[in-house]
Amino acid sequence: MMPLRFVLAFPSPGPTSEKLTVVDNPRNIRGSGPTIWHDPRTPCAELADDGKVLGITFSREKFRQADHLDAPSTRNAEARARRLVRLYWGGYCAILPDRESGSWTVLVDPSGLLPVYRFATPTHVLLTSDPALLAGFHSGAMSVCFQAMGAHLLRPELRQRLTCLRGIEELTPGILYHLDRPAEPARTIWSALDFLPRGPAPAFETAAEGLRTLAVAVMGSWSDLFGRVSVAASGGVDSSLICAALAGAGEDFDCVTVATADRSGDERAYARELAAKLQVRCAERLYDSALFDCTRPASARLPRPARRAFLSVLDAVLNDAMQELGATVVLDGNGGDNLFCFLHSAAPVVDRLRSEGLSNGLARTVLDMCRITGCSVPTMLKATLRRLGRRQSQEWWPPDERFLTPEAAKAPWEALTPWLDRFEDRRSGKHDHMRLIMHAQNHIHGLSAGLPRLSPLASQPLIEFCLSIPTWLWAEGGVNRALARTAFASDLPAAILGRTSKAGPDSFIRDSFAANYAVIRERLLDGLLAAHYVIDRSAVERALAVDSFTDETVIDRLLDLLEAENWSRSWTR
Secondary structure, X not given: OOOOOEEEEEEOXXXXXXXXXXXXXXXXXXXXOOEEEEOOOOOEEEOHHHOEEEEEEEEOXXXXXXXXXXXXXXXXXXXXXXXXXXXXXXXXXXXXXXXXXXXXXXXXXXXXXXXXXXXXXXXXXXXEOOHHHHOOOOOOOOOEOHHHHHHHHHOOOOOEOEOOEOOEEEOOOOEEEEOOOOOOOOEEOOOHHHXXXXXXXXXXXXXXXXXXXXXXXXXXXXXXXXXXXXXXXXXXXXXXXXXXXXXXXOOOEEEEXXXXXXXXXXXXXXXXXXXHHXXXXXXXXXXXXXXXXXXXXXXXXXXXXXXXXXXXXXXHHHHHHHHHHOOOEEEOOOOHHHHOOOOOOOHHHHHHHHHHOOOXXXXXXXXXXXXXXXXXXXXXXXXXXXXXXXXXXXXXOOOOOOOEOOOHHHOOOOEOOOOOOOOOOOOOHHHHHHHHHHHHOOOOOOOOOOOOEEOHHHOHHHHHHHHOOOHHHHHHHHOOOHHHHHHOOOOOOHHHHOOOOOOOOHHHHHHHHHHOHHHHHHHHHOOHHHHOOOEOHHHHHHHHHOHHHOOHHHHHHHHHHHHHHHHHHHHOO
């Protein structure tokens, strides 16, 4: 899978009502009128009135790649954008002329699987899927903004509008922007709030069947696009569901599983059982500490340090397995817990109470959440009352101030997707569901990433469907993600369907940290983050001396800082 790469340039200020000129070299992108360059392997669909759609589009009707976009000519760009979102999904960027205002607009597809970044120079507004393509356009491009780095590390699990590269911001998915008229208000074309439950809840069995049908169609679409795919099968519910959906679509695929050398992170038995059930191959690999280079960023070329340093090892072994299996892309289950509404609170109880009042269904949901959380009925009822009395003004994304300087801890921040800014009902479980989906946005693999990886559970139709399902249905029977489990109950081994916990590479992370302790210490204490007062050098030194040997959460945080340090150095050479 090749990343989708393009650059668009619009004069600012200047006449932008001209036709969009295509050039064959990105260095020739800046002209007197609107100009575009895209990699020859990046699909580009032509629209009437010189509009273009870059990237991957699937038809909602047929769930196959669209060879022609039904977007009839109209003078109003907003109307065309709404039609695109209604009829198609995928990972794309639409460039639409607005003849009513004489301006150009851009829409990033609602899933965000194709991120688009904006950079303004004194003469042009530049848009790209790959910030590295902006190098050389302007002296300010490609320099690290350490204030933005502070905001990122303060809320590392929140994808923010500003990147950690100076002057480069990410465009919010589902929003229509006027490129040459920044004062013109942006238009919301798609919002998660539009898909929240309305009316009576569907029957559990009906919702499960709907999820199955949709997942099969979505996974089939991606597989048809890429050819033979491999699935990173962890042995958990989410990656197994992808495998089952591919099998249901009649697609050819294989599995690959990665284990630690000890039993604590070894899930090969589950992956083998899954592969045997679905009659596919399963390549096995081990986390190899020899592959861990603690000086190399795992998020190289990305506009922010989005991943922990040790994940470069996972990338390496997955790529090796992909070559063995002859696959072109690895699909992973990232975001599944989030999409399938894995809540561990009284939120579903509150939602059902507010929807149905006192009922037998409410009593069942109380018992369901007691089973999921392991608490007693009185404890759950107390938690329900506390949630009902929750202050609406309470901060909805608490910061992580560990090891940051006071200055960094005050850095301004803004979520990429402003869903929760517009949904003030913090008592609602759907508030938490949307927060979960936002939490996954920094961890999904999209179409512009440097690796042949994709997180298909982030696809727009699945997000819309799952948001529409009441929270209590996801906890039916006292099992988390119950709807997803039931949807593929006949396709998956009972051992996987019944899993309520999951192993991970914790032992490998600890061993890698210990083996590279001296280098990690030097890079954090004498690096760019410390020099620019992003991290508190003394606090980091104290943690390295004591806590890092006893507290795994500290190791995880220090590895986040290490990735940020390595990423910063990669952009300042």
